[in-house]
Amino acid sequence: TLVLGIESSCDETGVGLVRDGVLLGEALSSSMAEHLRFGGVVPEIAARAHLDALVPTVRAALREGGLALSDIDAVAVTSGPGLASSLQVGLAAAKAYAVSLGVPLLGVHHLAGHVAADTLVHGPLPERSIALVVSGGHTSLLLLGDLARDPIVHLGDTADDAAGEAFDKVARLLGLGYPGGPAVQRAAERGDPAAIRFPRPSAGTYGFSFSGLKTAVARWIERHDGPLPIADLAASFQEAAVDVLTAKAVAACAAHEVGTLVIAGGVAANARLRAVAEARCAAAGITLRVPPPRLCTDNGAMIAAVGSMVAAAGAPWAPMGLAADPSAPLIAALLQ
Ligand code: ATP
Ligand code: MG
Ligand code: FE
Secondary structure, X not given: OEEEEEEOOOOEEEEEEEEOOEEEEEEEEEOHHHHHHHOOOOHHHHHHHHHHHHHHHHHHHHHHHOOOHHHOOEEEEEEXXXXXXXXXXXXXXXXXXXXXXXXXXXEEEHHHHHHHOOHHHHOOOOOOEEEEEEOOOOEEEEEEOXXXXXXXXXXXXXXXXXXXXXXXXXXXXOOOOOXXXXXXXXXXXXXXXXXXXXXXXXXXXXXXXXXXXXXXHHHHHHHOOOOOOHHHHHHHHHHHHHHHHHHHHHHHHHHOOXXXXXEEOHHHHOHHHHHHHHHHHHXXXXXXXXXXXXXXXXXXXXXXXXXXXXXXXXXOOEOOOOOOOOOOOOOOOOOO
């Protein structure tokens, strides 16, 4: 079964083609450059860019895979969460492809996509696993069981800012530009992670809080005279964020006797997070799974990956009336 996956929840138009869990082609178009002067994603501009990019991006993915439209057996599309107007463009395109090709439609939860991206490189997930989803809008520790049947258990979420949001806000404080994650990582490479001891804020055993950490960086900058040690600030902030994320993820695995940790979402592209998670998982005897960086940030392949899993599980397809759900919670089984 060849699944066409379409992702348009934010500023990335992503298309992926997955056949039985194998990624055959992908293409990505981003309107990020158009939002730079506004300091954040402008929904109207993003939606218009999706409209322009969708068909060319589908064609590019098909070309990369040496495939034709007529090869597609099903269309999977992000139905939420995300920006309403951006989601609607992807949904409309997905429905048009599904109807014109006479194939089924599937609505995919964006975060299920982030988690599923890993299966494209490391194969199916085991019967039980814990997922740390760290992205621009979410930070959650999830207990996953049978992906077709078991509801997702939120062991912890963020009480305020998401991890990616914290990287973006700290990047802004340091004058490093947008998106902040990659910029902070680059600046941190030249810095000392132990230069400044920032707090490791927490919210309950497995809950997170990043707004206090961001404020601690802001206060430090306010109190400081002279030129800012940008590299040390970036490295020290990154160390605090990575420390708390990995410590809780590993502790959750131990407490729930789960042998596999998956890290997903844009912040999973962070080199320091990957390195510390690798070391701590190895020490705790936990198998760590993290997709390659290009599959951590938003892409269409991860949506096609869920579609492919749904097809394999024989789960029901979505009605053509499927609507965008900008704030869809992730609670149902991953493949429902
Ligand atoms: P969500 O998935 O919650 O709806 P989103 O789709 O906007 O939000 P993603 O595309 O998954 O988020 O991730 C984008 C976020 O990841 C941004 O906040 C960005 O700064 C962060 N990010 C990307 N690369 C890195 C990196 N190397 N280090 C740290 N953060 C990063
Ligand atoms: Mg993005
Ligand atoms: Fe995302």
